[in-house]
Amino acid sequence: MARIIAVANQKGGVGKTTTCVNLAASLAATQRRVLLVDMDPQGNATTGCGINKMELENSACDVLLGDATAADTIVSAPEGGFAVLPGNEDLTLAEVNLLQEIGRELRLKKALAPVAGLYDFVLIDCPPSINMLTVNALTAADGVLIPMQCEYYALEGLSSLLKTIEQVRDSVNPGLDVFGILRTMYDPRINLSNEVSMQLIEHFDRKVFRTCVPRNVRLAEAPSFGKPALLHDRHSRGAIAYLALAGEILRREDARTKEAV
Ligand SMILES: Nc1ncnc2c1ncn2[C@@H]1O[C@H](COP(=O)(O)OP(=O)(O)OP(=O)(O)O)[C@@H](O)[C@H]1O
Ligand SMILES: [Mg+2]
Numbered sequence: 001m002a003r004i005i006a007v008a009n010q011k012g013g014v015g016k017t018t019t020c021v022n023l024a025a026s027l028a029a030t031q032r033r034v035l036l037v038d039m040d041p042q043g044n045a046t047t048g049c050g051i052n053k054m055e056l057e058n059s060a061c062d063v064l065l066g067d068a069t070a071a072d073t074i075v076s077a078p079e080g081g082f083a084v085l086p087g088n089e090d091l092t093l094a095e096v097n098l099l100q101e102i103g104r105e106l107r108l109k110k111a112l113a114p115v116a117g118l119y120d121f122v123l124i125d126c127p128p129s130i131n132m133l134t135v136n137a138l139t140a141a142d143g144v145l146i147p148m149q150c151e152y153y154a155l156e157g158l159s160s161l162l163k164t165i166e167q168v169r170d171s172v173n174p175g176l177d178v179f180g181i182l183r184t185m186y187d188p189r190i191n192l193s194n195e196v197s198m199q200l201i202e203h204f205d206r207k208v209f210r211t212c213v214p215r216n217v218r219l220a221e222a223p224s225f226g227k228p229a230l231l232h233d234r235h236s237r238g239a240i241a242y243l244a245l246a247g248e249i250l251r252r253e254d255a256r257t258k259e260a261v
Contacts, residue, residue: 002035002119003253004112005179006141010164011157012128015147015184017044018219020125021080022239024049025228026246028081032120035074038087039108039137040127041095046086049077050226053088061090064107064136065097070115079231083119091133098132105132105172109140130164138168143179147213150183150196178207180252182245186212211245213238 007016007023017040024036038045038060043053053059062068063085074083098104108124116122123145124137138144144165148154162178169176181204187193201208213219216238222229229239 002116002122003143004116004122004124004141005143005145006124006126006134006137007145007147008126008134008137008161009146009148009157010128010130010134010161011148011154014149014154015182015213016040016128017042017048017125018223019145019147019182019184019213019242019245020045020123021048021223022219022228022230022242023245023249024077024082024121024123025080025230026239026242027121027249029230029243030246030250032250033118034082035085035115035119035122036077036082037085037108037112037122037124037137039091039133040087040125041089041091041133042127043086043088043091044223045125046084046088047226048223049084049228050079051075051077051084051086053086056086056088059090060085060087061094063111064091064094064133066107070111074115078226080228091127095132098136105135105139105168108136109173112140130161134164135168138165138176139173141173142175143177145179145182147182147184148200149185150190150193150200152192152196154196155199178204180249181208183208183212185215187215188212209245209248211241211248213241213245216241 046053058068058073126134218233218236219238222232
């Protein structure tokens with residue numbers, strides 16, 4: 001069964017989408033079967049994979065509203081070797097319409113159930129807010145990957161996200177856990193980054209990924225080519241960092257499976 005990971009942080013611009021697209025490509029490069037689900041009306045993950053978000057036959061909005069199945073909506077990323085359940089600004093409509101529905105937070109979980117077995121990893125890109133779309137992602141997931149920049153206000157934002165995770169765990173998804181915290185756009189020359197980083201490790205210990213993603217221009221420019229950085233410049237520090245993250249995740253998963261036996 002797939003490991004379903006919501007990539008979430010209500011703070012904007014911390015690297016959620018960059019992490020989704022590049023981690024999907026890196027896991028796919030190690031022959032893992034990956035589905036990337038775009039739950040953000042901005043549709044950045046969709047565009048970043050080289051898919052035109054304005055010309056979707058079906059989208060994540062249709063899936064949430066029950067107008068299309070996941071199987072009928074999933075497409076292949078033109079490059080990168082993984083599958084995408086694309087999204088666009090119609091998701092805003094889905095969010096509003098879901099508010100009147102019973103079982104509204106379970107829509108994504110139910111929609112993914114028939115296809116999840118086809119993948120080793122499902123990564124869900126969340127919008128920068130805690131709304132019904134994010135709650136759907138947290139309800140469908142078994143882990144939350146939290147990208148964060150090591151800045152002063154980051155820790156404050158983190159505690160409110162952790163509260164939401166706890167609420168979802170206590171209500172609809174008892175198995176939900178923090179999958180890991182990823183330091184993004186990391187610059188070790190900045191003292192504050194090191195300080196925040198140390199505090200993170202103090203509080204969250206092994207939940208903090210050892211891999212840090214550096215600030216790297218290739219990661220920022222790759223979406224304009226509709227490609228993960230791995231296919232734009234595989235020798236770039238950004239592409240290498242996400243390959244390292246994939247390796248770290250696979251080793252962790254391996255250890256977890258062995259523990260469970
Ligand atoms: N490691 C990095 N190095 C350089 N630029 C980066 C890096 N990670 C992300 N960026 C750039 O920073 C911006 C924000 O990143 P991204 O879109 O991944 O964040 P996000 O959390 O998904 O944003 P939003 O909250 O709007 O969805 C983008 O322009 C992206 O290309
Ligand atoms: Mg994003």
